[in-house]
Amino acid sequence: MSKIKLATVWLDGCSGCHMSLLDIDEHLALVAQKADIVYGPLVDAQEFPEGVDVTLIEGAIANQDDLKLAQTIRRRSRMVVALGDCAVTGNVPAMRNSIPVKQLLDRVYVQGVTTSPMIPTDGVPALLKRAVPVHEVVSVDLHVPGCPPSAAAILHVVSELLEGRKPDVASKTKFG
Numbered sequence: 001m002s003k004i005k006l007a008t009v010w011l012d013g014c015s016g017c018h019m020s021l022l023d024i025d026e027h028l029a030l031v032a033q034k035a036d037i038v039y040g041p042l043v044d045a046q047e048f049p050e051g052v053d054v055t056l057i058e059g060a061i062a063n064q065d066d067l068k069l070a071q072t073i074r075r076r077s078r079m080v081v082a083l084g085d086c087a088v089t090g091n092v093p094a095m096r097n098s099i100p101v102k103q104l105l106d107r108v109y110v111q112g113v114t115t116s117p118m119i120p121t122d123g124v125p126a127l128l129k130r131a132v133p134v135h136e137v138v139s140v141d142l143h144v145p146g147c148p149p150s151a152a153a154i155l156h157v158v159s160e161l162l163e164g165r166k167p168d169v170a171s172k173t174k175f176g
């Protein structure tokens with residue numbers, strides 16, 4: 001039987017959700033028996049591949065690169081999972097949303113900076129007006145709250161998806 005193609009993606013998050021994924025410890029070996037991890041911080045793929053079965057997205061959509069990648073992920077993934085509160089609600093990245101982008105960048109990169117104050121533009125994707133949860137830009141099949149979701153919850157979700165079943169997320173997770 002061919003293995004399931006699993007991708008994980010780190011957008012505007014702190015990597016805590018990926019750390020929690022790694023906390024499933026020895027169960028990673030069981031996941032690897034059933035799934036090929038084809039994209040994400042855990043592997044070295046440069047481009048998001050076609051024909052992915054399940055993609056776990058950590059983080060909010062905060063800039064143009066996040067937006068483009070989320071749209072590509074949606075086109076190329078059978079199932080998209082928003083993993084963690086940043087992906088589900090915007091959470092920490094969305095705390096900047098009440099401040100206009102220009103004012104925010106001025107405050108961080110210009111005001112009070114004594115050496116070469118300058119807003120970086122080279123190779124830096126433009127920020128969106130607001131950091132938003134994944135479902136505001138593409139459809140999401142499953143929301144897994146938590147900051148981060150516990151390793152046990154992630155293991156439950158991934159194990160059930162790999163078996164082709166719908167995980168019982170509500171009983172395993174909570175916001176925050």
Ligand code: SF4
Pocket residue numbers: 012013014015016017058059083084085086087091092146147148149
């Ligand atoms: S949900 Fe929490 S742990 Fe996950 S990326 Fe956001 S801040 Fe980090």
